[in-house]
Amino acid sequence: MEKNDILLQVSGVSKSFPGVRALDGMNLSVRRGTVHALMGENGAGKSTLMKILTGLYQRDSGEITLDGVPLETHTISAVIAQGISMIYQELNPIEGMTVAENIFCGKEPCRVKLFYVDRAAMNRQAAALLEKLGVIGISPTAKLHTLSNAQKQLVEIAKAISNDSKLIIMDEPTSAITESECQRLFETIKRLQASGMTFIYITHKMDEIFSICDEVTVMRDGKYVDTRPVSEVTHDSLVAMMVGRAITNVYPKQKAQIGETVLEVRELCAGKSFHNVSFELKKGEILGFAGLMGAGRTEIAEALFGTRPITGGEVFVEGKKARIGTPRDAIRLRMAMLTEDRRLTGCLINSKVYDNILTLMWKRLRGPLGIDHRKGKQICNEQIGRFSIKTTGPDQRMRNLSGGNQQKVLLARWLLTEPDILILDEPTRGIDVGAKYEIYQDMVRLAQQGKSIIMISSELPEVLGMSDRILVMHEGEQMKILDAAQADQETIMRYASGIA
Ligand SMILES: Nc1ncnc2c1ncn2[C@@H]1O[C@H](COP(=O)(O)OP(=O)(O)OP(=O)(O)O)[C@@H](O)[C@H]1O
Ligand SMILES: [Mg+2]
Incomplete structure (x- = not known):
């Protein structure tokens, strides 16, 4: 299959909640092998669209295809089976289980069919997966609650890989991790991208758009505004697309009278x-x-x-x-x-x-x-x-x-x-x-x-x-x-x- 053909196509998707039209005829085309940024003001509908893509919410209308085939979004597990995984804004791994158990939850390798879990094999496979991701310092047998937020995120990514995902969705993934962890996450994303993985990346941080994203789609009030290659946009043009007006002086600081x-x-x-x-x-x-x-x-x-x-x-x-x-x-x-x-x-x-x-x-x-x-x-x-x-x-x-x-x-x-x-x-x-x-x-x-x-x-x-x-x-x-x-x-x- 050709690189850069369309992997995910969202056409005319709408979704209302009581009193709000969260999505209004939203469109999105994501090319294979790209990191596609989704931007928009608070409440624009980004998370809602992703929750629809992953089967958490049901859309009111519109079409979604993955690899040219209509996406079955009635259940979360059906979506995962078709190749879409999401790393949530609020991570939800099972804290008392080990890294390997989290990764293979529900699909543990068994020794005698379905009788008991082959822990050694599971730990080996988990270690291999983490290594493939370039992750060091996470033991497959470590309990989840002993890991940092960034490490938990990497475990979620490993899980997505083990599910044979074609598309990984990340909703503000760097909001609770440190600067250096952020760099490590970007390296992991780039490494996976090189092997053909596709990402949708939601963020409010402009510099992240310019460091790892290839294309950016802007939405406003539940509607599609535009999609552009990142190489053709600037900080200011993105702001204008998002807000609908230019913000020239980002920091309106004025010196106040300093008192006692x-x-x-x-x-x-x-x-x-x-x-x-x-x-x-x-x-x-x-x-x-x-x-x-x-x-x-x-x-x-x-x-x-x-x-x-x-x-x-x-x-x-x-x-x-x-x-x-x-x-x-x-x-x-x-x-x-x-x-x-x-x-x-x-x-x-x-x-x-x-x-x-x-x-x-x-x-x-x-x-x-x-x-x-x-x-x-x-x-x-x-x-x-x-x-x-x-x-x-x-x-x-x-x-x-x-x-x-x-x-x-x-x-x-x-x-x-x-x-x-x-x-x-x-x-x-x-x-x-x-x-x-x-x-x-x-x-x-x-x-x-x-x-x-x-x-x-x-x-x-x-x-x-x-x-x-x-x-x-x-x-x-x-x-x-x-x-x-x-x-x-x-x-x-x-x-x-x-x-x-
Ligand atoms: N379960 C729900 N019930 C009712 N309204 C909802 C629900 N989920 C989202 N909304 C509304 O839908 C709109 C879009 O919300 P959404 O969370 O998708 O925004 P967002 O683009 O992700 O914003 P942010 O950048 O702040 O995360 C908002 O007006 C929100 O209040
Ligand atoms: Mg959101």
Whole structure:
């Protein structure tokens, strides 16, 4: 078969949920042996389309063919048997089983037909598969829960290969792995691509498009916009295709009036996670925290917010020594924290958007006759409008929102508490370019109102573009505080990798 012929063809696929048309006559042609990027704003319908391709959702109308043959999408296992595997945004391997058991789950090699599993053979085959993928350091007999996110992802890929997949779908695969793991993943993808594998790759990160993708399809509001070879697009033309307008200045940072110190941290320690961190945060200031994953940035935020025990040092808020043992203490001191992992902390996934936005407001909404839900609805709708949250309304369940829109709901919740000190841990992870810009504008506005912000971010351009000063961490040690105006990516990277 010729390389570059069409492997997957999606024509006119539509899908509605109550109150939303998630896909509206969507088209997609994926060529064999390519890495095909799918981009679009939060809620554009990317994940929904992939869930249809993998049999998780059923489409309302439209045609899908794989290798020219209509794709049977009634069950997940039928799709896998036809050659499509998906590595999910939220990985779901079985944690108590071994690597080999996960890979061969349901198709274990047997010694006497169907009587007992030939573990030795299974482990051997798993090892061979991992080797073929160029993966080192994962034992077939290791239990899944002992692996990192990146390793689990590789196990999922091995599983896809063992299923003889022709097409592997990845939905924001780098959102929870480190920089070097990311490079390793790209190598694996390239290696498989060279052997003829085809990929659909969903991401909000532009640089990933340019480093591993061949073609890119942009969708907007459930509709197909265009497909282009990556060599023919630029950062700006992609943004314009996605958002429908050009965004010229990506970082709308403006210097706010810097006032007196609101938060002072002296020689703060928390067990093994970080030591002797000292800094001051001033009124109107945005202080960026840079470093590689695992450098201790999130741990500092947790210690400041009362979710991680402090083992040494002192914290002063507005000049007074603060005792922050619980988040309640922190909130009382007018602090707020948006955590990096919305699924583990903060997000009430089975509740309504309404409850998620207002969860810290109940006290203020309580009147003599109980909670004032009319006022609540009004506040909730204002927040939905301000952050352009794509939802059918306050009554929609959080789990039915797209990933990026869940993040916006949490941000809206915290800003309602009118904090003086706002800690944002990876605030734009999984957020599309247009919405990122809105979040940056909000940060600038808050700083100009005299609020102080700590922003943890793994994206260097973002840290550089939005911060006044940048604190760089390396393996639990504070390396340096840089003036953002004088810093550049290289300098930050040197400190972050412990070289400088
Ligand atoms: N199970 C569901 N029930 C109701 N609505 C849903 C469901 N799944 C998705 N939606 C809606 O369909 C639309 C498309 O969502 P989808 O998750 O496909 O977006 P996405 O492009 O993947 O966005 P993101 O970049 O934020 O991940 C959104 O408006 C979302 O709220
Ligand atoms: Mg999605």
